[in-house]
Amino acid sequence: MITVTEAIQIVKQQTPTLSPELVKLEDALDRFLAEAVIADSDLPPFDRSQMDGYAVRAADTHDAPVRLLIVGESVAGAGWHYELLAGQAVRIMTGAPVPKGADSVQQVELTRELNEGATVEILRSADLGKSIVGRSSEIRAGEMVLREGERINAAMMALLASFGYAQVSVGREPRVAVLATGSELVSVDRRPGQDQIRDSNNYSIGAYAALAGAIVELMPLAGDDPGLLKRQITAAAERSDVVVTSGGVSMGVYDFTKTVLKELGGEIFFERVALRPGKPTVFARLPNGVLVFGLPGNPVSVSVTFNLFARTSLLAMQGAQEPALEQEIAILERSVKGAVDRESYLPGQIRTGEAGHLLAQPLKWGGSSDLVAFARATGLIRVPAGVATVEIGSTVRVVRLPS
Ligand code: AMP
Numbered sequence: 001m002i003t004v005t006e007a008i009q010i011v012k013q014q015t016p017t018l019s020p021e022l023v024k025l026e027d028a029l030d031r032f033l034a035e036a037v038i039a040d041s042d043l044p045p046f047d048r049s050q051m052d053g054y055a056v057r058a059a060d061t062h063d064a065p066v067r068l069l070i071v072g073e074s075v076a077g078a079g080w081h082y083e084l085l086a087g088q089a090v091r092i093m094t095g096a097p098v099p100k101g102a103d104s105v106q107q108v109e110l111t112r113e114l115n116e117g118a119t120v121e122i123l124r125s126a127d128l129g130k131s132i133v134g135r136s137s138e139i140r141a142g143e144m145v146l147r148e149g150e151r152i153n154a155a156m157m158a159l160l161a162s163f164g165y166a167q168v169s170v171g172r173e174p175r176v177a178v179l180a181t182g183s184e185l186v187s188v189d190r191r192p193g194q195d196q197i198r199d200s201n202n203y204s205i206g207a208y209a210a211l212a213g214a215i216v217e218l219m220p221l222a223g224d225d226p227g228l229l230k231r232q233i234t235a236a237a238e239r240s241d242v243v244v245t246s247g248g249v250s251m252g253v254y255d256f257t258k259t260v261l262k263e264l265g266g267e268i269f270f271e272r273v274a275l276r277p278g279k280p281t282v283f284a285r286l287p288n289g290v291l292v293f294g295l296p297g298n299p300v301s302v303s304v305t306f307n308l309f310a311r312t313s314l315l316a317m318q319g320a321q322e323p324a325l326e327q328e329i330a331i332l333e334r335s336v337k338g339a340v341d342r343e344s345y346l347p348g349q350i351r352t353g354e355a356g357h358l359l360a361q362p363l364k365w366g367g368s369s370d371l372v373a374f375a376r377a378t379g380l381i382r383v384p385a386g387v388a389t390v391e392i393g394s395t396v397r398v399v400r401l402p403s
């Protein structure tokens, strides 16, 4: 059995980066940059006023109140392109260029126009540089603004727009086929008969995959028929980058997923991870290069193993700088038990306490089939292998579940 860390390492090593594609800026949100973003101009491109008011020479205002002659107006988009001399002021608007010769902007609230706008009285002295954002003080042309592999958020959209990225090179979205095994399963639109349950894994996997940036296809249920499973995996692999199955990877008589993957010529990278829940997780590659994650069937195991392994792969495919879930430190709010030989990832609620640090409240749950309790989880609490009990008040590592 390999450790979770080793398994994540193998996933990163075996996952290829998909070739980038150009998308329109408006479609770039949440995508991963496949190029560094470079400023094509200084920002601001000129000394810019931060206020509505009067551009002045600060020295002229030292003995305020003082009266200055209004010689012009600088508006956003149409500046006043002469030199301001001693004793003069230019009416200026927020975002407008500060004229040469001016070194301060006094805000309009601290001024009063006289003589039908010919003169302004500056009521209070203005410090040198007041309300002026200097040219290139935010960034200089040619500097790198964003690195390859960063995920584009809303604030970054503004950066990209400011530097002329009408199109952006981003990692391609992986196509993911999701396939549930199990002859006890019926689809969501059917009432389960005796001994049957509705398939829920396809929907949680599909949702987590979509959160990881994938284009998702749910395949028809595969039952526990190795022939059908083989045909389904083959069909899925023809039109996707990754296939994620659930169920059929344990030691039961009807657990056929691994056998089928081997018969299809798949290379199995791992099939057992020292993880609770989620030990029988399979990671393989088919001869055509398609990656397969064979997740266990239990709904909680599915969420844990998807987010530790399959999500990492989907983000790595898109060129993410750090594809694995980030670990944070939290204080445990109730004692939990670990496992002798496996690392545990236990469902919990993560919140920020009054003192500002993270708190982790383990869920009361009925084990890895308890999807009802798990629906309230916001994160997973990690307990190292071999630790019998982690006491309340101890620090633990947690990861947040994507939502
Ligand atoms: P398995 O790994 O196939 O032995 O399945 C383990 C448990 O998970 C069994 O109780 C299954 O009924 C349940 N299970 C498997 N697949 C699904 C699914 N798609 N939706 C809900 N439960 C499932």
Ligand code: MG
Residues within 6 Å of the ligand: 181, 182, 183, 247, 248, 297
């Ligand atoms: Mg099964």
